[in-house]
Structure formats: C-alpha cells, structure tokens
Amino acid sequence: MGETVDAEPVSGRAMLGQTLRVLREKSGKSLGQLADETGYEKSYLSRLESGERLSKVTVMEDLDEYYGTGDLLLRHWKAARLDAFKDQYREYMALEATARIMWVFSPGVPGLLQTEDFARGVLSGAQTTADGDEVVEEQVAARLGRQYLLRQKPEPEVRIIMDEFALRRPAARGKTWDDQLLHLEAAALWANMTLQVLPFSAGAHHHMVGSLTLLWQRDGSAVAYKEGNGCSRLIEDPDEVLRQRLSYDRLRDLALSPSDSLGFIRDVLEEHRS
Template sequence: MPQRLVFTGRSQEPRGRFTEELRRLRSERGLSLRDLAKEVGWDSSQFSKMESGRTLGGPEVVQALDQFYGTPGLLVTLWELAMADPLQFKEQYRRYMELEAEAISLWHYGGGTLHGLLQTPKYARELLAAGGTKGELLEQQVEARIGRQNLLEGDDPPAFRTILSEAALRTSLRDARAWREQLEYLAVAAERPNVTLHVVPFGTGLHGLMSTEVTYLRLLDGRTVAYTENDVHGELVEENGKVERLQRTYDAVRDLALSPAESRKFVLRLLEEEPCEPSI
C-alpha cells in the first residue's frame, strides 16, 4: 500500500512543483518515458513535455498518472495549482491545497456551500462562475476540482467528516435537475465508510461558526492545521493554540448537529421535496 507523501517545500512555484513531482515519481519507479507510455497509454512525447513544463497536459492524463503511481489526488491537486491564474490562488490557499493532498483525515464545516470534494461538476461550475471565474479557466478549474475527489477513493482514503448547515442544503442550483443530482450525489457519498455527514438544521440556535467555512487537516506528522474562509478572505491557521480553539468550536457545532443516520435521512427528505422532472 503506497504511503502518503510529505511535501518538502523544495519548490514553491506551482508549475515547477508539478513537473518536479512527475520526474520524481517516474525516477523512483525506474521507468523511462517510453516505459511509462506503455504502462499508462499516452505517447512518450506527452510525458516528456509535461516533465519539462512545456505543457501541463489535461485532467484525464493527470488522473491516469495518479492512479498508476498510487497517489490519489496528489498530482491532480498540483496540476490544478499549476493551471490556475496566480491572481486566483493566493499563497495560503496553495499551501492548503498541498496539505489537503497529504492529509490523513479532514473535518469540514460548511455554512453556505458544500465542500469541493462533495460537489458535482454542475454545482462546482455554478459556484465558481458566481465567484467570477470565466471561459477556459472556469472549465479547467471545474475539471481539476472534480479530479481532486479521487482523494476520497482508492485503497487508503483519508477519513472525511463534513458538517453542513441546513442553509447549504437549501441553497439550490438554478437548474432543478442539476440540484437533484447534487443531493443524490451527497446521499450516496454519505454511505462511504470514510465519509461522515452531519446536518445542522434550522432552529438549533447561534453557534461559533455561523459566518465561517473551515476545514481541518490532520497530517502525517501528527499536526492539525485549519483553513478558514469567508466571501473575501481565506487564512491558513497553523499555530497550535488557535487551531485548538477552532477545534473546540467545531466540536460544539457537531454537538448541535443531527447524527450521521439522521443527516442522511434529512438529505433524502429534501430529495422527496424536490419536484420530479417530467418524463419526455
């Protein structure tokens, strides 16, 4: 079973970090570019261009490499960072993305939106578009975000817990069918053994995360870091005292939430409320 990789910080430039990891993984396997092409199915010239940085390739080839090397989500995450406009991804978020790829467990609270690891392509597209992302960059970021969901699959996926405000589940997409697909996807995801879903229903009162989206990452070295964000600001929190205070707040919110079984039933009831699409 492949071990999760710890980032060394050798390269902080996203494109360079991505190409460096491609070269390292192939070198560790003792493969030539031609050998790699035979194993994965793309032309060796494609891998040569990717490793030299002349091209970054597309999400399909990067996902295939993640599967081949046994690094679910790692290369897709680095590819997303390399593809992104630097103005769109601040340094702290880049660092968070790297840490997400190596995390052994993740805890999330969403007051208004679903975590990217649980989004359907249509949900991700509408959410990113609402934030101002357009055109080719929008499609690239949607593909990369969906590709990151490989992190929750495979032989050794991290544990993932999400606490969702009812508001996040009542804020539907413009397309009724797309919203139904998102709720169905969430209900199925909640059945995975490594995924735990909690819902905080309306009427439970005020709590300490009302205006904050937060994700906690437990890392291989035993540390826990947190990433908090709102509509205009994101912050990577690594100082132990601050992380501990945030965790106590998270635990208090979890105490207000429905159990995993009740939470999944809650999502299923929402599906029953959604109008059925007429047959054609």
C-alpha cells in the same frame, strides 16, 4: 565576474505538458493518432501539451494507462493543479493531500462533495471576463481534483457538517441539483465519511459567515483553515487550532445525527422531485 541570473521557474502545468509531449513523441504517435486511439479531441490534447489547460484527473489516469507509465502523469498532475490556487491555499492543499483525519464545516455544499455540473454552475457566477469559460474549466478541474484524495489509499477519515442553508437554497436547478443531492446521499454512506446537517433550529452560530476545516496528519500534528468574507487563513498555532477544534465540537453537538442527516437529505431530494 559575470552575474548569475536565475531561470524563470517552470510551472507545474508546463512540466506536465512537456512530459505529455515527450511520451507521445517517444511512442511515435502524432496528435491525430493519439486522439483517435484515446477518444480525446486533438485540439484538447494539444492544449494539454502546451500547458494551456489543466485536465481532469481522469484524463491523466487514462493516459497513464495508455502509455503504461504507472502513476507518472497523475503525480505530475497533482503538482500542476496547485497552479490554479493562491500561495496560502497551496500550502493548505499540500497538507490536505496528506491528512489522515479531516473535519469540515461548510455553509454551502463543500467542494469535496460537489458534482462537476454543480461546481461549474457555482464557479461560473463570478466570471465576467472574455476568457471566463477557460478560467471556469480550470477551476472545475482543480476542484474535482481535490476529491481524488477521498479515494486514495489509505482513505482519510472525513467528517463534514453542512448548514441546512446549503440544502434549502440550491445553487442549481433541475437535473444538476437532483444529481447533487444524489451524490450527497451516496457520500453519506461511504465507509470513511460522516456527513451531518446543521439545522436552522440550532439557531445562530459562530461560523455562519464562512467555512472551517481541521486537518490531522499521521504524526498527530494539526492545522485549521478558515474561509469567509473574501479572505482565508491557515492556522498552525497549537492553542488557536485547539480553540477551533472546540468550536467545531460545539457545531457537531448541534447537528443532526448521521442517520437523521441522511434522512434529511432524502427528504429534500423527495421535495425537489415533487
């Protein structure tokens, strides 16, 4: 009896690339024609089709419109972006994508609210290998892709508490930091967003070395996710999730009100510009 050998699993990026190539060939377009008609470079489109690169979400939206495929490429892209993350984080991201309520505490500017240039600057710092630029661009695309869930319908209800540290020690300079502060100011006004600043005057607290996220699904189930000191942990035990929720409540009690937090961000922006 012959042995059955499992096929090598195909990555999400490879599947997306195959779909892009099939759509282009079915439309009778060469890569050069596609580049001319969409405005994207031929070499870039080629690398997307070969699965070498993960695009920004807006590229897939543009190509879905170009091919008239609804949200086919966007759905493939959502699966492909998970290739950029470790297994436990993939599980967390799957839960994040369907969450109806999100509570986040971050000692820095959270990924959900980072601008592209700010994210690129933060992620570039840790890359020292020869292919560092490629790795950074993939991570930037994946991080910005997470922000897509903030504008999906129905929109999740999101509360974010940022430590004052994030605003007092910027990870960028000049226009990049100016744009990041403007983005935070705009986000604070979104209907589905509550943004608060935890001031230094609140003193020491139990989440100084990492971030905490709480997610609630439509059925009321909840998980917590903690990151810090180079490690991460997805928490599903109901009792432990409840303890994390209570710890978040204490941070919220110490934070500035949403209106005072908006004023704080505007003051920091004014200080930066002066």
